[in-house]
Amino acid sequence: MQRILNSRHLTGWLLAAPLVVVLAIFLVLPVLMIVVVSFWQATEFSIVPAFDLGNYEFLFTSHVTLDVFWNTFRYALITWALTLGIGFTVSWFLAFHIRSQTTQVALALLCTVPFWTSNIIRMISWVPFLGRNGLANQAFLSMGLIDAPLDWLLFSDFAVILAFVHLNTVFMIIPILNSMMRIDRSLLEAARDAGASPFQIMTNVVIPLCKPGIMIGSIFVLTLVMGDFITVRFMSGSQSANVGRLISNDIGLLQYPSASATSVVLLLTVLLVVAGMLRLVDIRKEL
Amino acid sequence: MRGKNDLELVALTKRYGGTTAVNAVSHLFAPQSYVCLLGPSGCGKSSTLRMIAGHETVSDGSILLDGQNIAHLPPAARGTAMMFQSYALFPHLSCKDNVAFSLKMKGVDREARHARAMKLLDLVDMTHLADRLPAQLSGGQQQRVALARALITEPRVLLLDEPLSALDPFLRIRMRGELKRLQRELQITFIHVTHGQDEALALADEVVVMNNAVIEQAGSARDVWGAPRTEFVARFLGGHNVLSLAQGRFALRSDAVRIDTQGVEAVVTHVEFQGAHVALTARMAGDQEILAHIPEAAFYADPKSPGEALRLTWDEAQLHKLTA
Numbered sequence: 001m002q003r004i005l006n007s008r009h010l011t012g013w014l015l016a017a018p019l020v021v022v023l024a025i026f027l028v029l030p031v032l033m034i035v036v037v038s039f040w041q042a043t044e045f046s047i048v049p050a051f052d053l054g055n056y057e058f059l060f061t062s063h064v065t066l067d068v069f070w071n072t073f074r075y076a077l078i079t080w081a082l083t084l085g086i087g088f089t090v091s092w093f094l095a096f097h098i099r100s101q102t103t104q105v106a107l108a109l110l111c112t113v114p115f116w117t118s119n120i121i122r123m124i125s126w127v128p129f130l131g132r133n134g135l136a137n138q139a140f141l142s143m144g145l146i147d148a149p150l151d152w153l154l155f156s157d158f159a160v161i162l163a164f165v166h167l168n169t170v171f172m173i174i175p176i177l178n179s180m181m182r183i184d185r186s187l188l189e190a191a192r193d194a195g196a197s198p199f200q201i202m203t204n205v206v207i208p209l210c211k212p213g214i215m216i217g218s219i220f221v222l223t224l225v226m227g228d229f230i231t232v233r234f235m236s237g238s239q240s241a242n243v244g245r246l247i248s249n250d251i252g253l254l255q256y257p258s259a260s261a262t263s264v265v266l267l268l269t270v271l272l273v274v275a276g277m278l279r280l281v282d283i284r285k286e287l
Numbered sequence: 288m289r290g291k292n293d294l295e296l297v298a299l300t301k302r303y304g305g306t307t308a309v310n311a312v313s314h315l316f317a318p319q320s321y322v323c324l325l326g327p328s329g330c331g332k333s334s335t336l337r338m339i340a341g342h343e344t345v346s347d348g349s350i351l352l353d354g355q356n357i358a359h360l361p362p363a364a365r366g367t368a369m370m371f372q373s374y375a376l377f378p379h380l381s382c383k384d385n386v387a388f389s390l391k392m393k394g395v396d397r398e399a400r401h402a403r404a405m406k407l408l409d410l411v412d413m414t415h416l417a418d419r420l421p422a423q424l425s426g427g428q429q430q431r432v433a434l435a436r437a438l439i440t441e442p443r444v445l446l447l448d449e450p451l452s453a454l455d456p457f458l459r460i461r462m463r464g465e466l467k468r469l470q471r472e473l474q475i476t477f478i479h480v481t482h483g484q485d486e487a488l489a490l491a492d493e494v495v496v497m498n499n500a501v502i503e504q505a506g507s508a509r510d511v512w513g514a515p516r517t518e519f520v521a522r523f524l525g526g527h528n529v530l531s532l533a534q535g536r537f538a539l540r541s542d543a544v545r546i547d548t549q550g551v552e553a554v555v556t557h558v559e560f561q562g563a564h565v566a567l568t569a570r571m572a573g574d575q576e577i578l579a580h581i582p583e584a585a586f587y588a589d590p591k592s593p594g595e596a597l598r599l600t601w602d603e604a605q606l607h608k609l610t611a
Contacts, residue, residue: 184373184375186371186372186373186375187375187377189342189362189369189371189375190369190371190375190376190377190436191377191388191392192341192342192361192362192363193340193341193342193362193363193368193369193437194363194388194389194392194436194440195361195362195363195364195389195392195393195440196363196388196389196392197392200392204388204391204392205377208379209378209379
């Protein structure tokens with residue numbers, strides 16, 4: 001008995017057990033359930049346990065779903081590009097232009113202020129700003145920049161992207177800032193000493209050394225945007241769709257098998273994207 | 288004496304807000320020589336070096352290289368190169384690419400810049416590790432790579448910011464031999480900032496001692512050591528006594544002090560064996576401490592221990608009057 005208790009293997013397993021149990025019940029089991037249900041059959045009024053590839057067949061042959069998947073990628077890519085641009089610039093400013101550490105911390109915290117309110121409230125607060133009679137249109141009209149209110153400001157792809165960028169930029173800023181803060185300042189001086197222009201310093205020194213941070217931020221943003229459904233519904237005024245909305249609509253119609261199949265495909269897509277990104281950069285250095 | 292590629296500071300000043308780090312320093316560095324800027328931390332030596340390198344803006348004054356004011360040129364346009372204290376090697380680049388970095392910035396094609404980098408790595412004996420990353424090298428090897436990277440720009444003046452401080456004592460002595468050899472081979476000016484007087488004396492053709500933002504004394508290592516002008520220099524170089532005598536204050540080398548049957552009365556306070564000599568500290572009249580370096584054989588012929596009274600003497604010619 002004593003020998004069993006002393007075994008290192010057993011202690012290891014016991015220490016890991018609580019987490020294993022929690023993950024098994026709340027993550028692995030539900031995912032397995034979804035995978036199982038995705039093969040079931042459904043009609044308008046019944047769900048039949050079966051092993052049927054019909055849900056997947058429909059998914060991959062329907063123009064609607066393919067369009068929606070494409071739309072999801074489009075949102076994700078545009079949001080990723082914009083958050084990366086903004087996040088990198090803001091981090092650069094915070095890391096290299098602010099000398100006092102107190103100011104640095106204060107400004108970094110300021111970036112997180114929007115997160116003190118809920119996601120939904122932050123989205124809704126765009127409505128009075130962007131609407132037909134919103135602040136933006138009124139301001140443009142009174143400045144004489146436009147003759148008639150702009151319709152594409154709200155309930156459009158523009159609004160969706162704007163909200164995505166607003167919601168997710170901070171997830172880009174923090175990891176990139178973290179990477180940048182670790183760059184030894186004498187490296188920048190050494191680069192300058194070697195005749196590098198500011199742009200060359202950025203491309204040859206800062207970006208390579210920020211790669212792990214950029215990658216972590218990108219994973220955050222891509223997974224958040226690809227899994228989102230509420231932002232698209234709110235900001236497009238239900239005029240655009242992404243995969244998340246497809247799933248939520250199916251659930252609303254009690255089409256669980258179809259929703260499950262879509263979820264499985266989405267999950268695999270996101271995992272593939274993340275796996276591809278992890279192959280490019282070794283982020284373990286940063287953790 | 289003015290030669291080609293000589294470097295001159297004219298009333299060079301650096302102010303940070305209210306404090307003056309470098310106060311109107313003027314100095315003509317001997318050309319193609321090994322110069323050590325020596326001083327305690329905060330004396331302004333690093334700021335001076337960084338201003339020459341162009342990594343610190345000049346508040347006032349000029350830096351002349353070969354007669355041209357370079358004080359407001361970007362670092363790479365000055366004809367200087369800097370080797371950083373922590374070497375500042377790019378961690379994501381191999382040694383070869385680190386050395387070739389400045390050529391890459393100039394747009395030299397890959398093959399040419401690698402060939403040139405290998406030549407420089409050969410100069411510092413590092414060709415066999417050319418493809419390693421800096422993290423895979425020891426401190427001494429990193430320093431060689433940093434040296435090669437600084438030299439690839441063919442600088443007229445090489446600036447070294449405490450280059451040996453990160454090395455262990457054994458390596459430090461070996462590397463300083465190499466630095467000296469390189470300077471002789473390349474025939475360019477090396478300006479080496481250090482707070483170690485032994486390092487400065489061992490390396491420098493010219494020692495520039497700085498304190499409180501100004502130059503206290505400059506000259507050949509032997510001249511400065513043999514005739515310190517101020518109390519600060521005498522104390523900082525070590526191995527000197529500063530004595531207050533009737534005629535004023537004097538510096539006296541501790542190896543010039545002898546135990547004798549006549550001379551100044553003193554009481555031994557401390558005896559320390561240091562190998563070739565024994566460091567004997569004694570207290571003279573007027574509560575003045577005096578340090579004597581007595582050759583080991585002479586001391587043990589008639590050993591003294593703390594508390595014993597003795598008489599100390601020295602040649603009058605060995606006393607150097609201090610100006611401050």
